[in-house]
Structures are given as C-alpha cells and as structure tokens.
Amino acid sequence: MFGSFILVWLAFCLVFFFVWIRKLRRDKNFPPGPRPFPIFGNLLQITLENPLEDLGKLAECYGDVFSLFIGSTPVVVINGLEAIKEALVTKAADFSGRPKELMINHLIQQKGKTMNPHVLFHNAANNIICQVLFGTRHNYDDEFIKLFVGIFKEVSKCLNGPWAMLYDSVPIVRRLPLPFQKSFKMIRAGHLKLRELVVEHKKTRVPGKPRDFLDCYLDELEKSGTNDSTFSEEQLIGYVMDLQFAGTDTTSNTLLYGFLYLVNYPQIQERCLQEIERVLEGKEQATFEDRHQMPYVQAVAHEIFRIANTAPLSVFHCTTKDTQLKGYSIPRGTVIIPNLSSVLFERGQWKFPHEFNPENFLDEQGQFVKPEAFLPFSAGPRMCLGEGLARMEFFLILVTLLRRFQFIWPEDAGQPDYTPVFGSVISPKPYHMHIRLRQDTQ
Known part of the structure; x- marks a missing residue:
C-alpha cells in the first residue's frame, strides 16, 4: 500500500515537472533570455539588492528586448530609448494593458x-x-x-x-x-x-x-x-x-x-541660491511660473529626477493583442517591463550619463533644455498622471x-x-x- 502511494506520488511529481517545463518554453520568435528554473523561473538570477545591474548585464547579453520568467509567467524587459519609444509611444495601444496577477495589483485592489x-x-x-x-x-x-x-x-x-x-x-x-x-x-x-x-x-x-x-x-x-x-x-x-x-x-x-x-555638492547648492535670490528679489514666495527665469534651478531639479531614478521599472504593462517589437513576436497578455533606468543613464543620450551634473540639462548658452531621453515618468498614454503635480511640488519645495x-x-x-x-x-x-x-x- 505504502509502495503504491510512493509510486503515485512520484508519477504526479513527474507529470507536474514536465507540465512546468513545458510552460517555461519560449515560443518561436519570442524575445531571447536566460534559461529559467522550475518554480521560480529567472527570479533566482536577479538579486534583490540591485536588480537594475543584473537587468543591464542581461541586456548586454541578449539585446534591448529580452525575456524572463516570473515563476512560469513570461515577461519582456525593454531597454533603451529607441525600443521603449516604439513600445510605449509608437505602438502605445498594443502595450497599454496592465498585468493583473502580481502582488502589487492585488494590494491596490x-x-x-x-x-x-x-x-x-x-x-x-x-x-x-x-x-x-x-x-x-x-x-x-x-x-x-x-x-x-x-x-x-x-x-x-x-x-x-x-x-x-x-x-x-x-x-x-x-x-x-x-x-x-x-x-x-x-x-x-x-x-x-x-x-x-x-x-x-x-x-x-x-x-x-x-x-x-x-x-x-x-x-x-x-x-x-x-x-x-x-x-x-x-x-x-x-x-x-x-x-x-x-x-x-x-x-x-x-x-x-x-x-x-x-x-x-555645496557649489551647486550655492549657485542655485544665487539664481533664486536674483529672480525672487522682493517676493515673499516662489511660484511655479518662476521656473522660466531659473534655468539652472530647473536643470538641477531635472537632474535630481534623472539621477534619483525612483521608479526605474515604471509600472508594468502588458500587451493588449499579438504584436511585434524590434522584430520579435510578443503574444497578447505578455507582461512588459519598461526599464526606464536604461534610458536615464543611456550613453549617447546624456553629456554625463553616470554623474550628477546639471549640465545634462543646459545648452551652451546656459539655457534649460530637456532631452528626449528624460523619461522618469515613463512615456505614452500610460505615463505617470501625477507628473505635473510632482514637478510643481518638487520645484517649489526645492526653491523654498x-x-x-x-x-x-x-x-x-x-x-x-x-x-x-x-x-x-x-x-x-x-x-x-x-x-x-x-x-x-x-
């Protein structure tokens, strides 16, 4: 009796294992990625201390569009300005869904x-x-x-x-x-x-x-x-x-x-103060409109948004229909992770990609400019709806x-x-x- 139970249990485990392995297969022309493990997929290959570094290494290995498995669920990670713009702006309708089965969604719900x-x-x-x-x-x-x-x-x-x-x-x-x-x-x-x-x-x-x-x-x-x-x-x-x-x-x-x-960086702090005092001379409080006369403070504020990189993987998207990205086929319902960090520190997009330097947002005349790669609030119709409020309150708090x-x-x-x-x-x-x-x- 006990031997029969063991045989049934082993048979169940074997069937479960093969079913799971089948679920971990990548379909033809699906973005490439590292080999997943049963149960956890690729999560054991991503460190909790610094997942962005691991994602960067995977992008170097597999390209700007690659895939991972969260458990048995395939997800696609998008890196770089060109790929993220194609997904979130050019093909926004295809990539504008939200995944429903992650813990953060269940908490919100x-x-x-x-x-x-x-x-x-x-x-x-x-x-x-x-x-x-x-x-x-x-x-x-x-x-x-x-x-x-x-x-x-x-x-x-x-x-x-x-x-x-x-x-x-x-x-x-x-x-x-x-x-x-x-x-x-x-x-x-x-x-x-x-x-x-x-x-x-x-x-x-x-x-x-x-x-x-x-x-x-x-x-x-x-x-x-x-x-x-x-x-x-x-x-x-x-x-x-x-x-x-x-x-x-x-x-x-x-x-x-x-x-x-x-x-x-006390020298940056003091240069901000000089510009603030010049623009606000005689005024009791700053207004958001004052930013137009403060190119250096604006540059510092935007550089803080860039370097802080507080939401590096944005909010996960999912595809609303079968679609294509950079030549890869991505089925409807696939979880999409836009790696905004790869754009905010992308070489070729910034003068000083890995330094805290307001010059990233100043032209040769010292006027404020906002590069196309400034995407801390994501892009497309699903970009952060609180961007306007966030930029306003941050500027006013900083100046005050x-x-x-x-x-x-x-x-x-x-x-x-x-x-x-x-x-x-x-x-x-x-x-x-x-x-x-x-x-x-x-």
Missing part, C-alpha cells in the same frame, strides 16, 4: 543636531497629496499621516522582498499565513480609514461645488447613477489609495536623493528650502553612500544632515 530627513519628506509629500485628494492638511504627528506613511513604507519594503517574489512565482501559497499577509492587512486598514473619509465628505459636500478629488468623484458618481457605470465607491477608495501611494513614495524619495546630492536654509554634510559622517535601496520605488540609505538658517532670513 484590496480594500542644531543633525536630522534624518526621511520621515520629514514622507510627511511633507503625503500632506500635499492629502490636500489634493481630501482638501485637508495635517500636523506631522497626526495619526492619519502616521497611518498612511507607515503603510506605504512597509508595503514598499515587502514588494521588493523574497515574500513578494514567492507570491508572484507560486500562486498556490497566496492564501497561506505567510509574512506578505501583513501588507494586505495594512492595506485593508487604510481602506477602512478612507471609507470613513468618504462618509464624512458625503455629509458635508455641496453637489456641483467640489472642494477636492473626493468631491469631484462623488459628483460624477451621482451624475452617472448605477446603470452600467464604471464609477463606484469601491473604485473611489482604490483610486485614492493608489494616488496616495504614488504621490507619497516617489516624491519623498526623490527629495531624499536630491538633498543627499546637494549637501555633498534652499532660499531659507543651508544644508551641510556632517564632518563625522564619512563618505556619502549613494547605494540605492530597492522597494516598490528606489530610495537612498538613511542619512543625517545639518540644517543652518541663512542669515538674511532670521
């Missing part, structure tokens, strides 16, 4: 002393997006801010860890009580809080006179009714969570990288802080470490800096 600037910048970025979404601002010790900043930091950390890798590779484990369940629990807590906000807004809103994003959506929901409408309160909560996440993490981590570079404070690297802090920490977005390692009030602002 769930209901004098030195100072460490990490929490400060996260709080500031979250407060700005709260103003847009809810029409409210909060103290930085407010429980609302603490809740959502905590959720986003924890979920971001999980999404680039081994448990998210297991979730995406082995669907059978998704309902088990494993550590990734904590992220889903935190997202559900955020949804509950947002539902409370929606209830409060419904009590105080005046139809047709929106105060914020919530009111605008509720107005549209009221107009459309319930018949065949894509508007719903559940959709609203999902959109708000998504916008909060995107609007907090990317901006705050870009600020963190920006000031890490500025404290270690540099005008009032001097930022200094501590003498006892050693050499700065620019090594990225990977999560759902890239961030720098924690650091401290001195902040000194400028004399003419006292």
